[in-house]
Structure formats: C-alpha cells, structure tokens
Amino acid sequence: MIHIKDLSKSYGRRRALDGLDLTLGIGVTGLLGPNGAGKTTLLRCLATTLAPSGGSIDAYGLNPANPVQRTVLRRRLGYLPQDPGFYPHFTAFDLVDYVAILKEMTDRERRHIEVRRVLAEVGLTEQARVRTGRLSGGMRQRLALAQALLGEPDLLILDEPTVGLDPEQRMSFRALVSRLGESRTVVLSTHQTEDVAALCERVVVMRAGRAVFDGTPGELAGVATGQVWLSDEAPTASRVFWRTADGRYRTLGQRPPTGDATAPGVEDGYLVLLGEEVAA
Amino acid sequence: MTATRGIGGVTRQLLWFETRRLLRHPLVWGATLLVLALQTYLSRGQQPHWGVDPVRATGMSTCLAAAVLVVASLAASRDRQHGMPESLAGLPGRAEHRTRAILLATPSVAGLAAAVAVFGYLGIRLLSGPGAGRFDLWEPLTAIAASAFAATLGVAVGRWSRWLIAGPMVVAVLGYLIFTNNQNGSAGWLLPVMQEYHPDWADRPSGVHLVYVLALAVLFGGIALLRPRVRLAPAVVAVAALGVAVPSGAIAAAEPPFVQRTAGAFTIDDVDPRVRDRYHGPDTHRCSERRGITYCAYPGYEPWIPLWEEAMRPAVDALPATLRTHLPRVKQTAWTWYTGEDSGNPPLRTPMTWGHPDQRTALATDLAHWATGLHDSVSALSKVSLDAECDVRGQARTLVALWVAGQVSPPEAPRRLKIDDRTELVYGARWGAAEVTYAELLLATPGVRERVHAHWDTLMKPTTTIVQALTLLGVDHGADAPMGATPCR
Numbered sequence: 230m231i232h233i234k235d236l237s238k239s240y241g242r243r244r245a246l247d248g249l250d251l252t253l254g255i256g257v258t259g260l261l262g263p264n265g266a267g268k269t270t271l272l273r274c275l276a277t278t279l280a281p282s283g284g285s286i287d288a289y290g291l292n293p294a295n296p297v298q299r300t301v302l303r304r305r306l307g308y309l310p311q312d313p314g315f316y317p318h319f320t321a322f323d324l325v326d327y328v329a330i331l332k333e334m335t336d337r338e339r340r341h342i343e344v345r346r347v348l349a350e351v352g353l354t355e356q357a358r359v360r361t362g363r364l365s366g367g368m369r370q371r372l373a374l375a376q377a378l379l380g381e382p383d384l385l386i387l388d389e390p391t392v393g394l395d396p397e398q399r400m401s402f403r404a405l406v407s408r409l410g411e412s413r414t415v416v417l418s419t420h421q422t423e424d425v426a427a428l429c430e431r432v433v434v435m436r437a438g439r440a441v442f443d444g445t446p447g448e449l450a451g452v453a454t455g456q457v458w459l460s461d462e463a464p465t466a467s468r469v470f471w472r473t474a475d476g477r478y479r480t481l482g483q484r485p486p487t488g489d490a491t492a493p494g495v496e497d498g499y500l501v502l503l504g505e506e507v508a509a
Numbered sequence: 510m511t512a513t514r515g516i517g518g519v520t521r522q523l524l525w526f527e528t529r530r531l532l533r534h535p536l537v538w539g540a541t542l543l544v545l546a547l548q549t550y551l552s553r554g555q556q557p558h559w560g561v562d563p564v565r566a567t568g569m570s571t572c573l574a575a576a577v578l579v580v581a582s583l584a585a586s587r588d589r590q591h592g593m594p595e596s597l598a599g600l601p602g603r604a605e606h607r608t609r610a611i612l613l614a615t616p617s618v619a620g621l622a623a624a625v626a627v628f629g630y631l632g633i634r635l636l637s638g639p640g641a642g643r644f645d646l647w648e649p650l651t652a653i654a655a656s657a658f659a660a661t662l663g664v665a666v667g668r669w670s671r672w673l674i675a676g677p678m679v680v681a682v683l684g685y686l687i688f689t690n691n692q693n694g695s696a697g698w699l700l701p702v703m704q705e706y707h708p709d710w711a712d713r714p715s716g717v718h719l720v721y722v723l724a725l726a727v728l729f730g731g732i733a734l735l736r737p738r739v740r741l742a743p744a745v746v747a748v749a750a751l752g753v754a755v756p757s758g759a760i761a762a763a764e765p766p767f768v769q770r771t772a773g774a775f776t777i778d779d780v781d782p783r784v785r786d787r788y789h790g791p792d793t794h795r796c797s798e799r800r801g802i803t804y805c806a807y808p809g810y811e812p813w814i815p816l817w818e819e820a821m822r823p824a825v826d827a828l829p830a831t832l833r834t835h836l837p838r839v840k841q842t843a844w845t846w847y848t849g850e851d852s853g854n855p856p857l858r859t860p861m862t863w864g865h866p867d868q869r870t871a872l873a874t875d876l877a878h879w880a881t882g883l884h885d886s887v888s889a890l891s892k893v894s895l896d897a898e899c900d901v902r903g904q905a906r907t908l909v910a911l912w913v914a915g916q917v918s919p920p921e922a923p924r925r926l927k928i929d930d931r932t933e934l935v936y937g938a939r940w941g942a943a944e945v946t947y948a949e950l951l952l953a954t955p956g957v958r959e960r961v962h963a964h965w966d967t968l969m970k971p972t973t974t975i976v977q978a979l980t981l982l983g984v985d986h987g988a989d990a991p992m993g994a995t996p997c998r
Contacts, residue, residue: 273595276598276599277599278595278598278599300601303599303600303601306599308596308599310595310596310599312592312595313592314591314592314593314594314595314596314597315591315592315593316587316590316591316593317591323526323530326526327526328596328597328600330519330523330526330602331519331523331597331600331601331602331606331607332600332601332602333518333519333601333602334522335518335519335521335522337522340522373596376596386599
C-alpha cells in the first residue's frame with residue numbers, strides 16, 4: 230500500500246500540490262484533471278524524481294525522503310515520464326538494456342531475457358535492433374512503456390501513457406495495463422476519459438493540487454446524473470454543450486427547453502465536477 | 510524478475526555495455542585507421558628509425574586522442590541529453606555508476622585503439638626494411654597513455670559542462686597548444702604528446718613523461734568523479750594525481766628537447782652537452798668495409814650500411830679502377846651537431862635517416878665531386894642560398910661529375926637536397942642547363958664509360974672544356990657550353 234499524507238509541492242509561490250491525501254492499493258488508478266492540476270507533480274513525487282515540499286509518502290513501508298529507502302523503493306517501481314527520453318543512436322534493445330542495468334539487473338543472460346520479454350509485451354520485438362531515432366512516435370511511446378515494465382515492478386507510474394498511440398495500440402495498452410493491475414499498483418494520469426472508463430477501477434480527479442474526487446468511474450459518471458441532456462436545438466442557457474454525430478446537442482447543466490435526460494459518462498461527471506474551470 | 514543487486518555489479522555491467530558501444534564506435538576506429546594510414550603514408554620510402562618512428566606515431570595519435578575526447582565527452586554528457594534526466598532519475602543506478610563505468614570504458618577502448626594505431630604502424634615499419642636507432646618502449650606506451658588521458662579529460666568535460674560543444678572546444682584549444690609548442694622550448698614536453706623529434710636530438714625523458722601523462726589521466730578521472738557531488742575518494746585521487754603530475758611534468762620540462770644552434774661559427778662547445786659524447790666523443794662510429802669502401806655508422810645504425818653501399822654502387826662502378834682503390838670512407842653525420850670536423854680529410858657523409866631519394870643523390874654527388882676534384886670547391890653544408898660562389902659551368906670535370914652522379918639519379922640543376930627533416934644541403938658549385946643536357950647525352954650514349962676512363966686525366970683538368978670533352982668522348986654536340994665566370998680551382 231502507498232499512503233500519501235498532506236503532500237505539498239511548491240514551485241516558487243505556486244503550489245502544485247496542496248495538502249494531498251491519498252491511499253493507493255493494488256489495481257489501476259487514473260488521475261484526471263486539467264493542465265496544472267498537479268497530476269505530473271504527484272507522479273514525479275511518487276517516482277522519487279521530485280522531492281515534495283511537505284507531507285509524506287509511505288510506499289510499502291519505505292520513505293522516499295530517506296536515500297537508502299529511496300533506492301530500495303526505486304527497485305520496486307517502473308516509471309513512464311510524460312516526456313520520456315531516448316538516445317537516438319541506441320537501438321530499442323540497447324536502450325531498454327541500459328535501463329535494465331540501471332535497475333540493477335546484473336545477470337546479463339537473465340536481463341536480456343527480460344528485455345526481450347518487455348519488448349514483446351509492447352509489440353516491439355521486430356524493432357529491437359532499430360535505432361530509437363528511426364522509430365515512430367507511437368513506437369517510442371511503447372518503448373518507454375517497455376522500460377517501465379522491466380522487472381515487473383510493484384508500482385507502475387504512467388504519465389500520459391497513451392499519447393501518440395493509435396486506436397489499436399491503445400486497445401493493446403489497455404489490455405496490458407489492466408492485466409498488470411490485477412497484481413500490482415498502477416497509477417496513470419491521462420486526459421483521455423475513455424481510457425479511465427475502460428481501465429481504471431478508481432479515479433482521482435485533481436484540481437489545484439488537491440483531490441476533488443476519489444471514487445470509481447461509475448461514481449464519477451454519477452456526479453452528472455440528472456445534468457446530461459440531449460436536445461434538438463442548441464441550448465442558450467448552458468455553457469457546456471456540443472453537437473453529437475446524430476445532429477442533437479448534448480448539454481451539461483440545466484435542462485434545455487426541448488431536452489431529454491440521458492445516461493451520463495465519465496467525461497460528463499468530470500466536466501460537471503470541474504464546472505466553470507472546464508467551461509472556461 | 511529477481512535481479513542480482515549490487516553497486517559493483519551495476520558498474521561492471523555498465524562497463525561492459527559502454528565498452529561494447531565504444532568498440533563499435535565509428536569515430537574511434539575511423540580515427541585509428543586515419544592515424545595508421547597517415548603515418549604510413551608520411552613515412553613511405555623512409556627506412557624505419559626505432560628512435561623516431563614511435564615518437565612520431567605517438568604525435569600522430571593526437572588525431573585519435575581528439576576523437577576519443579569528443580566521444581568520451583558525448584558519452585559522459587549523454588545522461589543529460591535527449592530528455593533522459595527524468596527517465597533516469599527514478600532508477601536505482603546512480604550517476605556515479607554511470608560516470609565510473611564510462612571512466613573505465615573510455616580509456617580502455619582509447620588505449621586499445623591507440624595500441625592498434627601505434628603498434629600497427631610499428632609493425633608495418635618492421636616489414637618495410639632494416640631499421641636503425643634505439644627503440645624506447647615508453648614512447649608507444651605514451652601514445653596509449655595520451656589516448657587514455659584524452660578519454661578521462663573528455664569524461665570530465667562531459668560531466669562538468671552542460672554544452673555538447675565543450676568537447677570539441679577543448680580539442681581545439683589542446684590542438685592549438687600542441688601545434689604551436691611542438692618543438693624547441695621545454696614547455697613542449699608538458700604537452701601529452703610530441704609532434705616533432707629528430708634522431709640526433711638528446712634522448713627524451715620518455716619514462717617520466719609517461720608518468721606525467723598517466724597522472725594527468727588519473728587527475729581528470731578524479732575530477733570527473735567529483736560530479737554530481739564532491740566525495741572524498743575521488744578528491745583524494747585527484748589531489749594525489751596532481752601531486753605526481755606536477756613534479757613529473759617539471760622534470761620532463763626541465764630540459765629542452767633541442768638546444769638551438771647559435772649563430773656564427775658552430776664549435777664543439779655549442780653542441781648540446783647531452784649528446785656531445787655521442788657525436789663527438791672517441792669511438793663514436795662503428796666502421797666496416799664493404800667492397801673496398803669503409804662505412805662508419807653510429808651504434809645502432811649498422812643495418813643501414815648495406816643500403817648506403819647499394820645506393821653508391823652504380824656511381825662507384827662508373828669510376829676508373831685506380832680511383833676505386835682509395836675511395837674516402839662514408840661517415841654518418843649528425844648534421845644538427847656538425848662542427849666542420851674532418852675538413853682536412855673529408856669523408857662522404859650520410860645522414861641520420863635514410864630512404865629519401867635526395868639522400869641517395871647527395872651521397873652519389875659527394876662521391877662524384879670527390880672523384881672529379883670538385884670536392885674542394887664546394888661547401889656542402891646547409892646553405893640557404895643557391896647563389897654558389899663557385900661557378901663550374903663549362904668544365905669537363907663538371908660534366909663527368911654529373912655523369913658519375915647520374916648513375917644513381919638523373920642529372921639536374923643545382924637545388925637544395927633534403928638530407929633529413931631539418932637539414933637541406935646546397936652544393937657550393939653552380940652549373941647550368943647545358944651541363945645537365947650534355948650529362949644526359951653522355952648517360953644515353955653507349956661505350957662512354959670506357960672512353961671516360963681512358964681520358965680521365967685530361968677530363969679532370971679544370972681547363973678542359975665540355976666541348977673538348979665531348980669531342981674526346983666521341984659524342985656529337987650541337988651547342989656550346991660557356992665556361993663559368995668564376996672558375997674553380
């Protein structure tokens with residue numbers, strides 16, 4: 230279990246995290262929130278790449294503020310940053326192998342088996358000997374995911390992992406992550422509410438460095454119950470509406486004059502929750 | 510997956526990883542091949558000299574060291590490039606592991622590449638003919654140490670500088686220092702390699718210079734390890750290395766590689782004391798006789814005696830038999846320290862290197878001038894001017910001298926002959942195009958040798974003209990050859 234207590238992080242006068250409390254267990258947890266909500270900062274603190282300004286993290290009984298315990302924790306986590314790095318002259322295999330060494334996998338033969346395994350997991354076996362500089366954006370994102378999967382970490386931290394993936398790759402990714410979530414803690418941040426709805430047992434919505442919602446995707450959708458409407462004419466009173474594929478208008482908030490109630494989704498709940506901020 | 514953990518294990522695996530990458534690096538091996546090819550090309554035709562070739566190969570390995578420095582700096586700064594810091598920050602393997610691995614891998618591969626370049630070159634030299642001079646093992650080892658030094662310097666630059674251009678900039682600065690201080694002045698030996706060294710210079714302090722270069726390598730290795738945080742062990746290593754580098758560098762630089770000749774008359778007192786006994790003491794030469802000629806070489810140069818003999822043989826054979834019985838000895842001369850000795854009984858001189866065509870020409874010309882009596886009329890030491898004071902145009906003996914020397918190399922107008930890297934020889938006699946043309950005519954005419962021998966005494970008189978000589982020798986001539994304005998004795 231991972232216990233986050235009163236976690237705060239400031240960049241100068243701006244507070245990216247503001248007294249966040251969160252407990253994470255086995256399963257897939259999705260972080261949603263607008264830009265600047267503190268999702269990436271939270272994930273970086275969890276990944277031990279950023280020291281918080283205040284509060285504490287207790288991950289499997291380890292305190293990342295302690296250098297020795299931090300190293301032990303790093304052995305148990307896999308991290309896909311928002312902007313993963315690639316050495317353009319390394320092959321895909323070499324890059325993952327390099328990271329594997331830095332994950333202290335020092336038995337060469339077993340390490341290479343592991344490297345081949347994670348490359349196969351993300352569908353890059355054929356590209357193992359291709360230089361990363363020649364891989365497409367989607368392939369590179371999968372390669373970054375592969376290095377995060379090395380060593381079957383107990384804690385998998387994925388910051389916007391589906392960026393750059395095509396629909397087929399996203400389906401594969403969802404299958405992979407949901408399978409991983411059966412036995413370990415997976416935390417991912419995303420702007421894709423469909424991913425959250427499809428993958429996560431739990432959703433945390435963040436705003437201004439705080440968790441404003443913590444529940445299941447169904448519960449998040451439920452926030453919008455009675456506030457989602459379909460109408461034939463563009464509503465004038467609502468600030469959040471859009472024209473759907475069948476030509477009708479989907480509206481959040483007050484019922485439009487000709488509106489029919491409809492079942493809310495995760496995205497509706499998210500939009501209702503963040504309200505004015507999203508509408509703006 | 511269960512991983513075998515341990516700091517040493519990570520460093521060891523990173524070391525193998527980095528070594529494998531470096532062993533495949535095109536810049537390292539491209540530079541190695543370039544050094545090998547350039548050095549082989551530049552020494553083409555020259556006989557191996559085991560005292561000079563290793564120093565020059567070490568100097569040439571500067572190109573390889575430059576490549577290594579850039580590669581090492583790029584490898585060391587790699588973790589801060591391409592958006593990798595965030596990816597690497599969450600891993601248990603730390604920057605110290607990466608620095609340590611690169612610091613072990615780059616000097617190893619650089620040393621291997623330098624060994625291939627230098628020992629490969631020396632191997633090629635070994636196959637290219639008999640060598641002379643004394644081999645100093647410290648010299649090629651200095652090439653290896655210099656490449657290792659470039660590697661650790663590159664790692665230090667990569668670790669301490671944020672800019673990728675820093676490595677190439679350090680190469681440019683070091684290159685400038687090396688090429689502007691490559692000779693004369695003791696500061697030259699503070700540089701990691703020597704660009705210039707000559708066979709008659711004093712011995713280099715090669716052992717202490719090697720220690721100095723190794724200490725520099727360790728010093729910069731320690732400096733590299735002080736990033737990202739200062740720790741005691743690398744700091745102690747760096748200070749200790751500095752403690753070795755300063756005195757060894759001071760000793761290496763205490764004496765200049767070469768004492769410049771003073772202007773004016775050059776006497777025995779002007780000879781570098783370190784080599785005075787070697788070149789002017791008793792029993793400086795080892796002499797042996799081959800086919801009636803005595804050849805005197807400095808110790809270690811005896812393998813070249815057959816080459817001198819072979820170069821002279823056609824010119825010797827062109828002389829009358831009576832002359833061949835009392836030919837002067839051939840004596841190796843260190844031109845840098847030549848004080849005009851043996852002027853009363855001048856020998857034929859051969860230099861400290863061998864193989865350049867001009868050296869064969871000079872030896873044959875020396876013989877021809879001696880045989881024809883022109884030897885007294887020439888001053889055969891490094892003159893800068895071609896305005897000879899002695900005009901031997903129009904004389905029959907000039908023609909015969911050109912014909913004798915022409916047995917070895919085609920007759921040509923007077924010019925500076927390159928007899929070693931620092932010495933050019935200008936004969937103090939002047940002849941012209943007519944003499945060259947008639948000498949070529951003689952060389953192309955069958956039966957001339959017997960007629961030259963038959964009329965030798967007449968031909969040798971300074972008053973005998975070329976026209977008279979051509980008539981005596983039965984060679985048709987279309988033009989006259991005027992006598993020189995300043996006839997020689």
